[in-house]
Amino acid sequence: MEQMIGTPPFRFEVTGDDSARIVEFRRNSLVGHWRRVDGKGSVGGRARRAARNQRWVRCSATVQAAGTVVEVEASKGRGTLPRALQLIGVLSRGVNDQHTIYRVRNIPPGPVTLVASWAGMPYALYAASSRSSARGAQVFTATRMEAIPGGTAEFVRVRLSDGTEGYVERDQVVAAPDRATREAGLEAARYV
Numbered sequence: 001m002e003q004m005i006g007t008p009p010f011r012f013e014v015t016g017d018d019s020a021r022i023v024e025f026r027r028n029s030l031v032g033h034w035r036r037v038d039g040k041g042s043v044g045g046r047a048r049r050a051a052r053n054q055r056w057v058r059c060s061a062t063v064q065a066a067g068t069v070v071e072v073e074a075s076k077g078r079g080t081l082p083r084a085l086q087l088i089g090v091l092s093r094g095v096n097d098q099h100t101i102y103r104v105r106n107i108p109p110g111p112v113t114l115v116a117s118w119a120g121m122p123y124a125l126y127a128a129s130s131r132s133s134a135r136g137a138q139v140f141t142a143t144r145m146e147a148i149p150g151g152t153a154e155f156v157r158v159r160l161s162d163g164t165e166g167y168v169e170r171d172q173v174v175a176a177p178d179r180a181t182r183e184a185g186l187e188a189a190r191y192v
Helices: 080-096 182-189
Strands: 010-016 019-024 026-028 034-036 056-064 067-074 110-114 123-126 135-139 145-148 155-160 165-169 173-175
Touching (some): 067 080
Antiparallel strands (some): 010 019, 056 067, 110 145, 110 173, 123 165, 145 155, 155 165
């Protein structure tokens, strides 16, 4: 919500453990100047009053037996309804959306490699499929690794050529074909 619709002239505010809102803090005036509408600041030494029609979008997510229930509520006024609908659209597309980072990345069993951004930098394998677990052996982009069953939604379980096993964050690895052919490259591209 913060990344999708909490951009100026709105700001993101956390309102609880499972709820947040965006609220308008600036508005373009009739003469083209941005002015504050949240009641902060002063004009001529006098405190500015908050606008009566300040716009906002509120969102809450609660876990229930049927799944996560997301409620989105928007105030009246230009700008808030399209932003609320934009958030609903992103949530409705879910993990199958190919235009966001919130998609399922299936890494098939077989050879994998670290993404190019890790070139020259060591990456320490996780001992378990948790970010709080201990870190173990260090690998580089060219290190031979094989994805094996046993991963989670966030982690891929890998085995190094010396038999060491560990976990790598799913977004840090890509499928790497054994042979350099056009067909093998196209097949590997399916998992990016």
